[in-house]
Amino acid sequence: MSTTPLGPGPDVHTLTGAYAADALDGADREQFEAHLAVCEDCREEVRGLRETVALLGVAASVPPPQRLKASVLDQVSRTPQLPPLPVAAPAVPAPRRSAGSRLLAAAAALVLVAGLGVGVLGLQARQDAQQQAQQAREAARQAQVELGRIQAVIADPSARTIRQPVSGGGTATVVVAGREAVLLGADLEPLPADRLYQLWYVGGDGRITSAGLGPAAADGAGRWSRLLEGVPTGTAVAISVEPLGGSPQPTTIPLVAVQT
Amino acid sequence: MGQQHLRVVDDDGEPSGGSPEALLSRVARGDTAAFEALYDVLSGPVYGVCLRVVRDPAQAEEVAQEVLVEVWRQAARYAPSLGSARSWVLTIARRRAVDRVRSAQASTDREVRAATAQTTPEFDEVSETVETRLEQQAVRRCLEGLTVVQREAVDLAYYSGYTHTEVAAVLDVPLGTVKTRLRDGLIRLRDCLGVTA
Numbered sequence: 396m397s398t399t400p401l402g403p404g405p406d407v408h409t410l411t412g413a414y415a416a417d418a419l420d421g422a423d424r425e426q427f428e429a430h431l432a433v434c435e436d437c438r439e440e441v442r443g444l445r446e447t448v449a450l451l452g453v454a455a456s457v458p459p460p461q462r463l464k465a466s467v468l469d470q471v472s473r474t475p476q477l478p479p480l481p482v483a484a485p486a487v488p489a490p491r492r493s494a495g496s497r498l499l500a501a502a503a504a505l506v507l508v509a510g511l512g513v514g515v516l517g518l519q520a521r522q523d524a525q526q527q528a529q530q531a532r533e534a535a536r537q538a539q540v541e542l543g544r545i546q547a548v549i550a551d552p553s554a555r556t557i558r559q560p561v562s563g564g565g566t567a568t569v570v571v572a573g574r575e576a577v578l579l580g581a582d583l584e585p586l587p588a589d590r591l592y593q594l595w596y597v598g599g600d601g602r603i604t605s606a607g608l609g610p611a612a613a614d615g616a617g618r619w620s621r622l623l624e625g626v627p628t629g630t631a632v633a634i635s636v637e638p639l640g641g642s643p644q645p646t647t648i649p650l651v652a653v654q655t
Numbered sequence: 656m657g658q659q660h661l662r663v664v665d666d667d668g669e670p671s672g673g674s675p676e677a678l679l680s681r682v683a684r685g686d687t688a689a690f691e692a693l694y695d696v697l698s699g700p701v702y703g704v705c706l707r708v709v710r711d712p713a714q715a716e717e718v719a720q721e722v723l724v725e726v727w728r729q730a731a732r733y734a735p736s737l738g739s740a741r742s743w744v745l746t747i748a749r750r751r752a753v754d755r756v757r758s759a760q761a762s763t764d765r766e767v768r769a770a771t772a773q774t775t776p777e778f779d780e781v782s783e784t785v786e787t788r789l790e791q792q793a794v795r796r797c798l799e800g801l802t803v804v805q806r807e808a809v810d811l812a813y814y815s816g817y818t819h820t821e822v823a824a825v826l827d828v829p830l831g832t833v834k835t836r837l838r839d840g841l842i843r844l845r846d847c848l849g850v851t852a
Contacts, residue, residue: 406831412838413819417749418812423820442738444838447845449742451813452704452749454794456787459702459719464694467720471690471727479683479731560785564792581849582793 411437415444541622548572548622555655561634562650569623569632569653576623576655578632580609583619586636593641594621597631597652606632608641630655675740683730690727697741698723699787701748707814708752718755722748753816797847805840808833 410427413419419427431438548554551572558568565582578594586592592609606623623632633649675696681689701722705715726744737743798806811822812833823833 406834409831409834409838410819412836412841413812413834415841416809416812416837417746417753418817418819418822418837420818423818440842443845443850444841445738445742445746446850447841447848448813449739449745450790450794450848450850451809451844452745453700453741453787454791454798455703455707455814456699456791457703457706458699459716463698463702463716463720464691467694467698467723468687468691470720470724471687474724474728476683476685477728477731560789566789582789582796
């Protein structure tokens with residue numbers, strides 16, 4: 396077993412994982428915390444890895460015995476709380492990222508994938524290389540435009556976020572700002588080659604209209620995003636599985652309906 | 656297809672209202688109803704982490720109680736710069752559990768109970784929230800994307816509570832190797848889960 400001295404140099408940055416997993420103690424931990432104070436990149440990385448590690452904890456979740464709740468509440472009623480620590484001005488204010496940032500990052504990755512995916516899938520095999528390149532560029536440009544509009548919706552301070560689990564696995568999240576909305580699909584079941592996900596608007600009067608097809612490509616984690624335009628208030632957004640090319644009305648029971 | 660087949664529900668995803676951060680900030684002001692709500696959300700992860708590290712259910716229950724009471728005591732000392740409320744609570748949980756395991760008393764108990772050590776704890780599907788279950792599925796799926804050695808390092812460091820030095824000793828590899836595996840494994844997990852801090 397070797398011991399590596401901590402100190403300036405590329406090696407110290409690799410400790411972000413160990414630190415985030417709380418696998419550093421004593422002098423190692425103190426030294427790394429001293430390094431963190433002067434390394435913004437490491438601080439940034441530790442923030443993300445810490446949240447990742449918290450999800451490992453969630454994955455280990457086990458409901459405790461019922462009696463624990465009463466026992467805890469009883470002890471809490473007899474336990475004084477500590478006052479806040481004196482406030483020191485932080486050297487670098489830590490940005491408080493909201494759920495919007497997470498959605499935005501997901502949407503950003505996915506619209507680009509979706510845009511390029513649709514462009515490539517739409518090509519005829521006989522087209523020459525130049526036309527292919529041009530179509531790919533156009534698809535990428537359209538993806539950028541769509542991404543910009545998705546960003547605008549998610550970043551809107553008045554935007555509302557509604558998330559629903561999807562029957563069969565995954566979640567559908569709708570972010571609504573005014574009459575524009577973004578639908579984000581995550582962890583939806585991969586479909587057979589002859590099926591796709593189709594989106595629907597369900598009006599308050601029960602009328603169902605197609606809101607378009609799910610994108611042709613999802614990223615490795617099964618996520619995709621779609622900009623929805625002109626969504627009237629009180630409409631629900633639904634997703635169903637349809638044959639390739641879509642259907643005029645849902646032919647299968649929708650897997651989820653998100654009420655906006 | 657009739658409308659009755661659709662499961663239409665109202666907006667329940669507002670981040671600010673019932674989020675662990677919002678609840679914790681109310682707990683910091685002595686709000687016991689908020690503490691109860693926080694208990695309902697976090698007691699599963701807290702107890703689960705304690706159970707994984709301590710392994711004995713009776714001790715896990717004791718440690719979980721200590722942790723949750725500590726959350727009540729220290730609520731005013733939580734700040735968003737420390738990370739999400741959930742991550743703050745689970746860090747307390749893991750540290751307390753590791754402390755318990757390392758105490759002399761626990762060592763003896765650990766040897767005695769090693770013979771009856773549980774494997775994968777069963778969980779009551781009904782009482783887990785849908786969100787927790789979806790997150791669990793996502794984590795399990797993303798863990799499969801790690802290499803065997805990355806997963807091993809993460810498992811030993813996080814779930815077993817070893818320091819990185821101890822992990823290196825257990826695996827008989829250089830310390831630098833452990834550091835890299837932990838970092839790469841967690842980065843891969845982070846990217847797969849789509850985490851941004």
